[in-house]
Amino acid sequence: xxAVRTVLLRSLLLWLxxxxxxxxxxxRADETVLASWVRAAVAPVASAAEWLTTAGGDxxxxxxxxxxxxxxxxxxxxxxxxxxxxxxxxxxxxxxLREALDVAVAMPELDTPxxxxxxxxxxxxxxxxxxxxxxxxxxxxxxxxxxxxxxVGRVIRTAPHASWVELVTRATAAVAVRxxxxxxxxxxxxxxxxTLRVDYLPRRSELLxxxxxxxxxxxxxxxxxxxxxxxxxxxxxxxxxxEVTANPSAAIADTRVVRLLTGxxxxxxxx
Amino acid sequence: MTVAVLVxxxxxxxxxxxxxxxxxxxxxxxxxxxxxxxxxxxxxxAGFPMAAVxxxxxxxxxLEPVIGTGxxxxxxxxxxxxxxxxxxxDRSPATWxxxxxxxxxxxxxxxxxxxxxxxxxTPLGAVVLIRSALLTGAWVGLVGWILALDxxxxxxxxxxxxxx
Numbered sequence: 053x054x055a056v057r058t059v060l061l062r063s064l065l066l067w068l069x070x071x072x073x074x075x076x077x078x079x080r081a082d083e084t085v086l087a088s089w090v091r092a093a094v095a096p097v098a099s100a101a102e103w104l105t106t107a108g109g110d111x112x113x114x115x116x117x118x119x120x121x122x123x124x125x126x127x128x129x130x131x132x133x134x135x136x137x138x139x140x141x142x143x144x145x146x147x148x149l150r151e152a153l154d155v156a157v158a159m160p161e162l163d164t165p166x167x168x169x170x171x172x173x174x175x176x177x178x179x180x181x182x183x184x185x186x187x188x189x190x191x192x193x194x195x196x197x198x199x200x201x202x203x204v205g206r207v208i209r210t211a212p213h214a215s216w217v218e219l220v221t222r223a224t225a226a227v228a229v230r231x232x233x234x235x236x237x238x239x240x241x242x243x244x245x246x247t248l249r250v251d252y253l254p255r256r257s258e259l260l261x262x263x264x265x266x267x268x269x270x271x272x273x274x275x276x277x278x279x280x281x282x283x284x285x286x287x288x289x290x291x292x293x294x295e296v297t298a299n300p301s302a303a304i305a306d307t308r309v310v311r312l313l314t315g316x317x318x319x320x321x322x323x
Numbered sequence: 324m325t326v327a328v329l330v331x332x333x334x335x336x337x338x339x340x341x342x343x344x345x346x347x348x349x350x351x352x353x354x355x356x357x358x359x360x361x362x363x364x365x366x367x368x369a370g371f372p373m374a375a376v377x378x379x380x381x382x383x384x385x386l387e388p389v390i391g392t393g394x395x396x397x398x399x400x401x402x403x404x405x406x407x408x409x410x411x412x413d414r415s416p417a418t419w420x421x422x423x424x425x426x427x428x429x430x431x432x433x434x435x436x437x438x439x440x441x442x443x444x445t446p447l448g449a450v451v452l453i454r455s456a457l458l459t460g461a462w463v464g465l466v467g468w469i470l471a472l473d474x475x476x477x478x479x480x481x482x483x484x485x486x487x
Binding site for chain 2: 055059062063066067070071072073074075077078091092093095096099
């Protein structure tokens with residue numbers, strides 16, 4: 053241990069001596085040897101201080117740059133979110149326009165003035181839907197509402213630019229229908245769970261599963277010949293009529309655009 | 324005396340490595356490191372390395388703007404090599420390589436530190452340090468490998484076989 057200490061001490065002393073010799077060699081013309089030694093002693097401290105100052109400045113600038121970059125990243129992220137939202141809205145609009153086109157060309161046999169409107173709200177359980185066309189667009193109560201698949205329902209209330217539609221699946225809604233071959237007349241009534249019940253169908257009727265039911269026009273509201281439902285089940289019952297259930301032809305749950313038959317002459321105007 | 328002449332020749336060779344026209348990276352090869360590593364491998368803790376101080380002063384005379392800093396740097400390298408050699412039992416060329424690389428790094432670092440108060444120090448980059456460590460280690464490792472071959476003994480055995 054003593055030997056190590058001796059070596060270390062000797063090393064330090066010798067190095068100090070060599071450093072002083074070297075410092076004396078680099079002294080300036082107007083400088084004494086002592087002054088050169090003082091300068092050599094001060095120089096590392098000054099260098100360290102200068103380094104620390106520079107490092108501090110760099111660190112400060114780096115932190116400022118980091119903060120600025122973080123703010124810029126936040127700003128860009130916000131812009132990205134905005135752009136993504138706009139893209140989603142545009143995609144929604146595009147899908148809606150495509151649907152509107154489908155609705156507009158659906159049922160070309162219905163040569164009657166009509167209005168295309170967007171579905172703004174719906175309550176499938178309650179059997180009600182709100183659309184973006186109202187009185188000012190020519191919509192009145194009992195205006196028939198259709199979608200590409202078939203009948204959606206009828207208008208039960210209007211506002212200047214909105215209407216509430218009673219869906220055919222609502223428990224209080226009824227539509228006079230006839231089988232596609234014209235062999236059976238009946239009345240579809242909403243079952244309240246998104247399906248329809250077909251009432252007043254005589255037991256002698258030859259109705260099969262999958263049969264399409266069209267409006268008969270007997271109710272004075274819906275024009276005849278519009279698809280309303282497809283039969284899903286037919287059962288015998290103890291009563292005078294068959295027990296028939298059906299699904300609505302129109303994709304009520306998915307549709308975003310509907311067509312309101314404002315020019316259908318058979319409607320009853322009851323403000 | 325022979326050793327002193329060889330050391331001087333090594334320093335002269337080192338100076339020639341920095342001659343115009345030679346690749347600039349060759350200055351990272353510290354030829355005299357072999358004279359530091361070889362004695363420390365035999366007697367790792369042989370006291371203060373005065374021979375290394377003398378070597379460093381010779382280095383200063385031939386290669387540095389001031390005399391003194393080389394003595395510090397080379398003696399520090401010798402001390403570091405001695406401590407490392409005392410820790411490592413292996414004496415293969417790989418150890419020579421490692422000790423040479425260590426000595427190169429310590430020498431350059433201490434020289435830079437010693438020149439700092441004089442305003443002569445230049446920034447020491449990692450690339451320079453690594454390159455110098457590799458070159459010096461390779462050189463010292465080569466010396467160790469040649470010594471391990473023990474050429475005089477082999478020559479003696481060869482002569483003895485031929486005489487029989």
